[in-house]
Structure formats: structure tokens, C-alpha cells
Amino acid sequence: MKVVGGLASVLLAKGIAQELATGHVDVAFERHPGGFPDGECYVRLLGSVMGEHVILVQTTYPDSMIVEFFLLADAIRDAGAQRITAVIPYYGYGRQDKRFLDGESVSAKTLAKHIAVDCDELLTMTFHNSDLLKTFPIPAREVSGISALGRYLKSAKVDFLLAPDDNAVRFVEEASALADTSWDYLQKKRIDSYTVQIMPKKLAVKGKTVAIVDDVISTGGTIATVTKELRSQGARRVIAACVHGLFVGNAEANLKACDDVIATDTVQSRHTKVSVAPEFAAAIRALG
Ligand code: R5P
Numbered sequence: 001m002k003v004v005g006g007l008a009s010v011l012l013a014k015g016i017a018q019e020l021a022t023g024h025v026d027v028a029f030e031r032h033p034g035g036f037p038d039g040e041c042y043v044r045l046l047g048s049v050m051g052e053h054v055i056l057v058q059t060t061y062p063d064s065m066i067v068e069f070f071l072l073a074d075a076i077r078d079a080g081a082q083r084i085t086a087v088i089p090y091y092g093y094g095r096q097d098k099r100f101l102d103g104e105s106v107s108a109k110t111l112a113k114h115i116a117v118d119c120d121e122l123l124t125m126t127f128h129n130s131d132l133l134k135t136f137p138i139p140a141r142e143v144s145g146i147s148a149l150g151r152y153l154k155s156a157k158v159d160f161l162l163a164p165d166d167n168a169v170r171f172v173e174e175a176s177a178l179a180d181t182s183w184d185y186l187q188k189k190r191i192d193s194y195t196v197q198i199m200p201k202k203l204a205v206k207g208k209t210v211a212i213v214d215d216v217i218s219t220g221g222t223i224a225t226v227t228k229e230l231r232s233q234g235a236r237r238v239i240a241a242c243v244h245g246l247f248v249g250n251a252e253a254n255l256k257a258c259d260d261v262i263a264t265d266t267v268q269s270r271h272t273k274v275s276v277a278p279e280f281a282a283a284i285r286a287l288g
Helices: 007-020 064-078 107-115 130-135 146-155 166-179 221-232 251-255 277-285
Strands: 002-005 023-025 053-057 083-088 121-125 140-143 160-163 182-185 188-190 196-198 209-217 237-245 260-264 272-274
Touching: 002 007, 007 023, 007 053, 007 064, 007 277, 053 064, 064 083, 064 107, 083 277, 107 130, 121 277, 130 140, 140 277, 146 166, 146 209, 146 237, 146 260, 146 272, 146 277, 160 166, 166 182, 166 209, 196 221, 209 221, 209 260, 221 237, 221 251
Parallel strands: 002 023, 002 053, 053 083, 083 121, 121 140, 160 182, 160 209, 209 237, 237 260, 260 272
Antiparallel strands: 188 196
């Protein structure tokens, strides 16, 4: 077995290789120093993958990392790999999981179709709609990233977890079992891409350290709104915890409302505090 990491996931790929005690193949991402003037991607495998089961690790965000993923998968197949497992820690385009309006593409499936050209199977993490994975053209499995957050939250001595919306209830349930805390959830209404509204609810958070647990933090609008509510109900400390930290737009300003922000390394950022390498390594061992 060999592990190959795309530019979005080099550190995580190395971490997975270390966990599996297997080889890591380096990749050159530039033909000339500074890369191509027009910004196009370049990849060259710097080691052999002939006859190997290759674990290709690459988050498909931002867009250029999708192109790079396809170049890598194609190069690995051409170099004689016998099996390719795509590990997509954060599945960019996963949130469009159905056709809301006529003429739209179901982008999560569009991506899967193209991944299936060179890859034999797919592992991804804390996916927006896990049922959709069953419709992908290759076997696809969701690995939970919540366990990594749960480990961290337990050591951070958090005493209450909160799901900001219905969708996050399954994440908070899992995290609370690991961190050994009580939990609750809110109902959220999305007004637009930047604004959300939460329904009034009395929460048992007075004097407590509360972590808001979500799959994704994007603009931080959800976190800012929920943090304001928690402060008004007497929470002592508020921690924002997510698996996938995108932190776009005004996210940094919005997150100032919190005492701490925790994200995993599915997307590398200054808030990355926990690695999901052990979770992926366990899932790869279980592949058979
Ligand atoms: C929505 O279903 C997701 O779970 C997150 O709550 C959402 O993506 C967060 O977005 P933002 O940070 O922009 O409020």
C-alpha cells in the first residue's frame, strides 16, 4: 500500500501513512518554481506505485484541488496502480445533494461520476447527506470526524454541547457520548447565505462552558448568531467546533464572538487543532 497526498491534504496524507506504517509517495506540484503563469495545476509522482493499492488523499476544495485530484488519479492509474482508494476528507460540492430547481446539476453526484473514472472506492468524512453516497457509481463510505472533535472537547473540559440546527443533532449526539456531556439543539432558519435565524429556546447553559458542534463552519454566521444567544442565556465560555473549517467571507470577524474555535485537518487552517488521520487509518484498515 502507498499513500499519495494532493496539495490540499499533504500533511493529513503523511499522518495517515504514519498511522498505517506504510509508504508515502511525494508529489511535485510545480514544473518550474512559481508554477504555471496561468495558474494551471501540475503533478508528478516522485516514487513508484506500480502494482500498489494507492490511497489518494485530497480535499476537493477549493476548485483547483478538484482538477489536481483528477490529474493525480490519472497519473497513479497510468503508473500501474492496481487499486485506488480515494480519500476525500472534505468533499467540496457535497452540499448540493438534490435538484432544487429544474436544470440544476446535483453537484455532489457530478463529482462522484468523475471520481469513479480512475478510483475504485471512496472514503469521505462527515458528509452532508450520507444516504446520497449509496447512489454513487463506486462504493462510497462516510467516516466520522466527530470522534476527533469529541476527544478534544473531553480534554477541554466542556460541560455542554449544542447543535445549531436539526442537521447537527447526529453530530452532537456522537460527540456528547465521547466527551461525556449533556447536549441540546436549536431550530435554525436560513435567511440567505450569510444570515440565519434561530427559534427561541431556553437552554441549561448558565455558568457553563458550551461547545457548538457542527459539520461545517463557512461564513461563521451560524456560530455568531448562536453564540450571541448562549451569552444572553449566561454561558461562561463558548467554543465553536467543526469538522470542516472553510472560514470564508467574514468568518474571522464572526468567530471573534467565541472564546475558542476548533477544526480538524480535513481543511487546513489556523484553527486546525485535531487530526483525523487515526479515523481514516482505521477506515482504510477495515476496507479489506
Ligand atoms: C448547514 O447545514 C451546515 O451544517 C452549517 O451549519 C453551515 O454550513 C454553516 O454555515 P455558516 O458558517 O455560513 O453559517
